[in-house]
Amino acid sequence: MTDATSTHTTPPLKRALIYLLSHRAAGLFLFIVLLLGIVSVMNPAFLETQNIKDIAVQAAPVCIISCGLMLVLVSGEIDISVGSMMGLLAACMGAMVSESRGHLPPGMAIVLTLGIGVVIGLLNGWLVAYAGVPSIIVTLGMLTALRGVTEIVMGGSWITDLPDGIRFLGTGAFMGIPISLWTALTVILVSLWLVHRTAIGRRIYAIGSNPHAAYLAGLPIKPLKLFVFAWTGFLTGVATLVSVPQLSVVDSGIGVGLELLVVTCVVVGGTAVSGGLGNLSGVLCGVILMTMISTVLIFMKLGENATYWSRAIQGLFILGAIIADHWISRQRKS
Amino acid sequence: MEPLRAVHLSKSYGGTHALKDVSLDIRPGEVHALCGENGAGKSTLIKILSGVLLPNAGTVQWNETPLPLGRVHSVEAHGILAVHQEPVVFPHLNAVDNLFVGREPAALGGAWLDQSTMRKKARAILANLGEELPLTQPVGDMSLAQRQMVSIARALLHQCRILILDEPTASLSARESESLFEKVNTLKQQGVGILYVSHRLEEIFRLADRVTVLRDGTWVATSDIASLNQEALIQHMVGRDITQKPGSGTAPDESKNRPPILEIKNLSREGVFQKISFKIQPGEILGMSGLVGAGRSEIARGIFGIDPFDAGEIIYLGSPLSKGFTIQDTIQAGMAMVPEDRQQQGLVLPLSVETNLLLPSLREFQGPLGLKTKAMRSSGKALIEKLGIKTETPDHPAHSLSGGNQQKIVIGKWVHRLPKLFILDEPTRGVDVGAKHEVHRLIRELAAQGSAVLLISSELPEILSLSHRILVLCEGTIRGELKANEATQEQLLKLALPEEARRSA
Numbered sequence: 001m002t003d004a005t006s007t008h009t010t011p012p013l014k015r016a017l018i019y020l021l022s023h024r025a026a027g028l029f030l031f032i033v034l035l036l037g038i039v040s041v042m043n044p045a046f047l048e049t050q051n052i053k054d055i056a057v058q059a060a061p062v063c064i065i066s067c068g069l070m071l072v073l074v075s076g077e078i079d080i081s082v083g084s085m086m087g088l089l090a091a092c093m094g095a096m097v098s099e100s101r102g103h104l105p106p107g108m109a110i111v112l113t114l115g116i117g118v119v120i121g122l123l124n125g126w127l128v129a130y131a132g133v134p135s136i137i138v139t140l141g142m143l144t145a146l147r148g149v150t151e152i153v154m155g156g157s158w159i160t161d162l163p164d165g166i167r168f169l170g171t172g173a174f175m176g177i178p179i180s181l182w183t184a185l186t187v188i189l190v191s192l193w194l195v196h197r198t199a200i201g202r203r204i205y206a207i208g209s210n211p212h213a214a215y216l217a218g219l220p221i222k223p224l225k226l227f228v229f230a231w232t233g234f235l236t237g238v239a240t241l242v243s244v245p246q247l248s249v250v251d252s253g254i255g256v257g258l259e260l261l262v263v264t265c266v267v268v269g270g271t272a273v274s275g276g277l278g279n280l281s282g283v284l285c286g287v288i289l290m291t292m293i294s295t296v297l298i299f300m301k302l303g304e305n306a307t308y309w310s311r312a313i314q315g316l317f318i319l320g321a322i323i324a325d326h327w328i329s330r331q332r333k334s
Numbered sequence: 335m336e337p338l339r340a341v342h343l344s345k346s347y348g349g350t351h352a353l354k355d356v357s358l359d360i361r362p363g364e365v366h367a368l369c370g371e372n373g374a375g376k377s378t379l380i381k382i383l384s385g386v387l388l389p390n391a392g393t394v395q396w397n398e399t400p401l402p403l404g405r406v407h408s409v410e411a412h413g414i415l416a417v418h419q420e421p422v423v424f425p426h427l428n429a430v431d432n433l434f435v436g437r438e439p440a441a442l443g444g445a446w447l448d449q450s451t452m453r454k455k456a457r458a459i460l461a462n463l464g465e466e467l468p469l470t471q472p473v474g475d476m477s478l479a480q481r482q483m484v485s486i487a488r489a490l491l492h493q494c495r496i497l498i499l500d501e502p503t504a505s506l507s508a509r510e511s512e513s514l515f516e517k518v519n520t521l522k523q524q525g526v527g528i529l530y531v532s533h534r535l536e537e538i539f540r541l542a543d544r545v546t547v548l549r550d551g552t553w554v555a556t557s558d559i560a561s562l563n564q565e566a567l568i569q570h571m572v573g574r575d576i577t578q579k580p581g582s583g584t585a586p587d588e589s590k591n592r593p594p595i596l597e598i599k600n601l602s603r604e605g606v607f608q609k610i611s612f613k614i615q616p617g618e619i620l621g622m623s624g625l626v627g628a629g630r631s632e633i634a635r636g637i638f639g640i641d642p643f644d645a646g647e648i649i650y651l652g653s654p655l656s657k658g659f660t661i662q663d664t665i666q667a668g669m670a671m672v673p674e675d676r677q678q679q680g681l682v683l684p685l686s687v688e689t690n691l692l693l694p695s696l697r698e699f700q701g702p703l704g705l706k707t708k709a710m711r712s713s714g715k716a717l718i719e720k721l722g723i724k725t726e727t728p729d730h731p732a733h734s735l736s737g738g739n740q741q742k743i744v745i746g747k748w749v750h751r752l753p754k755l756f757i758l759d760e761p762t763r764g765v766d767v768g769a770k771h772e773v774h775r776l777i778r779e780l781a782a783q784g785s786a787v788l789l790i791s792s793e794l795p796e797i798l799s800l801s802h803r804i805l806v807l808c809e810g811t812i813r814g815e816l817k818a819n820e821a822t823q824e825q826l827l828k829l830a831l832p833e834e835a836r837r838s839a
Contacts, residue, residue: 196447197445197446197447197449198446198447199438199447202427202431202435202438203435203436205426205427205435206424206427206431206435206436208426209424209425209427210423210425213423213424214436215386216386216406216418216422217406217422217435217436218385218386218405218406218407218410218436219435219436272426276424276425276427
């Protein structure tokens with residue numbers, strides 16, 4: 001059936017819903033504005049600058065990793081190892097700079113942390129692209145293995161003596177805006193360029209959209225997959241550097257559950273789990289919404305139960321997003 | 335300019351030869367048809383020529399220099415481009431990105447795409463093809479024909495000197511094929527050499543200058559099309575003589591007193607089909623002809639309980655089907671349907687031949703301790719023999735079989751249940767001549783055993799030779815009913831064309 005007939009018979013309200021769900025950024029944006037309206041009426045303190053800043057700082061590392069994970073999903077793969085990866089990178093970074101352990105200069109520790117992130121990403125990517133192991137299995141294994149390595153690195157103790165040079169990445173600010181936000185902004189701009197203006201970006205979409213066509217078109221599928229995993233590893237390193245030094249203590253539990261939050265943000269933001277589809281504005285809105293939720297719940301004064309709710313709601317959002325995707329593709333077909 | 339020469343190409347997988355010592359040349363400005371049954375080595379040859387596969391032996395030469403093989407990019411750079419069988423597009427990307435992905439015009443080694451040039455070039459190429467396509471819409475939302483045009487445009491992006499078209503009309507309607515033929519002729523006049531692969535012999539005789547036939551991976555013959563007729567060509571392809579007698583369809587015993595198996599009364603679905611009424615007798619093959627999009631498949635899906643309908647009645651074996659019946663109901667009642675897209679809808683490709691064949695009848699093999707594997711094996715073997723399926727063992731996965739043998743499974747899996755009504759939607763699409771013949775024989779046998787068959791086919795010779803009666807659909811209504819032994823291809827086509835086209839035709 002043609003589009004013409006389906007739009008003739010669809011009532012305007014349903015059409016609007018289809019539009020908002022398929023233009024995910026617009027739909028989520030509207031939802032965020034609505035949520036902001038409701039919560040600020042219930043508790044005007046929500047809109048105070050400090051609170052907004054807190055939410056933004058919380059969102060920054062999630063946003064940075066989501067930019068990478070979106071490309072992994074677009075290429076038709078998945079990476080659920082980023083939480084454990086952040087845990088390991090935090091432990092490595094802490095151990096390297098700690099005065100009682102490695103005592104390396106901060107600059108060198110930064111480069112090494114990013115390097116380890118890239119290496120883990122390359123390992124993920126190699127296992128997926130060249131060894132042919134499904135990415136869900138590879139990264140599930142990594143999720144457990146990396147957490148184990150983290151505990152070895154930490155050796156059962158905590159690290160509390162981070163030097164100021166590293167501390168600054170987490171707590172410092174430039175022009176009144178925290179370093180982590182500047183970093184997130186930079187990552188977004190680089191990702192926009194990567195997605196919209198480079199050959200690599202288009203090719204990542206192509207291999208996820210139709211792997212067989214990509215093969216026949218002679219696209220370098222394996223190197224591209226290697227790249228998206230390595231890039232995600234790198235960005236996880238970046239996110240670690242700007243978020244972990246905010247904490248007073250580095251322990252072996254950093255990043256637990258982060259992979260689920262990131263996957264939720266990316267999928268809620270309209271990225272298809274099956275590959276080929278996804279855009280940064282949607283993902284950005286997904287990140288803002290998902291990191292907002294827990295604060296919103298606190299400001300709604302639900303009491304101690306708020307954190308329990310936030311997990312449940314996170315789950316509902318991911319289910320809702322997938323159901324919406326499914327519903328839309330059905331509407332398109334008929 | 336020199337022709338492109340493939341010299342002594344061979345390719346084998348494991349122990350089996352997909353291609354053995356095949357040579358062929360394509361001259362500039364000629365349409366060179368490539369024929370052969372499925373599994374004859376056509377796709378292997380095409381994949382080697384287009385740089386997707388590396389041959390085990392042999393070279394491809396142009397102007398006495400061998401081309402680099404096994405790399406799509408270097409082959410494309412020489413102006414050799416392939417349009418593969420199924421429209422190979424990236425559904426989520428728009429037309430411009432589809433054309434350019436993998437060979438983007440870009441500054442700084444791909445770090446900055448030149449999008450305005452891409453858009454301009456894309457528009458120019460599509461204009462040259464005489465196509466107006468929306469450039470920003472995801473290609474997945476376009477029609478099959480439009481997607482096909484995108485694939486062809488993708489090939490023409492380069493300075494194209496050799497164009498390989500693999501079954502380009504397989505998913506096109508008659509009208510769309512017509513416009514494709516025009517484009518092929520235009521390109522030919524521009525000096526492009528075209529390697530044209532098709533199962534449809536009419537097309538080959540219409541378009542080709544020369545034809546090369548492959549059989550079982552080896553070269554059989556290359557000759558001018560003028561020196562061949564259809565029978566000779568088919569004989570080259572199958573290596574044996576199978577002449578089809580057209581119009582052999584005679585109605586069963588015409589006994590009016592036997593109650594019909596299926597009776598449809600005023601079946602309608604808004605915007606898809608209107609007031610469809612017909613009957614099918616036991617033992618009768620009722621053909622349904624019409625252009626793609628005339629509503630044939632949709633009617634079949636409605637009868638089988640896949641799609642809903644708005645009004646009308648379906649009377650099956652004398653009693654009307656209750657409102658809101660499902661596929662389970664119709665299967666239970668003894669209907670069987672072979673869908674249009676066998677790989678996606680008719681087969682579980684990784685499962686074995688035997689499992690696929692017995693899948694609809696598993697309940698019958700249910701014992702107290704699970705499935706009765708011995709009984710399944712003997713039934714499976716009997717079916718494989720009866721249907722003439724070529725497989726090494728019943729345990730081989732369905733995807734290891736050729737297209738024709740897969741199609742026999744899709745039909746044959748219902749045979750065990752002895753259905754009263756078969757609905758066959760394009761049962762021989764993409765199936766080679768030899769296997770087609772066997773599928774036809776199978777369909778006739780089913781009818782001879784007393785089943786009623788509703789046959790949907792876009793191939794006029796097929797529908798004429800198999801059916802007893804033919805319904806012609808156009809834009810969702812029945813345009814006419816013909817007796818097969820009195821009908822001609824021209825009559826069918828005339829009825830199938832919509833009013834406006836008919837007036838101008």
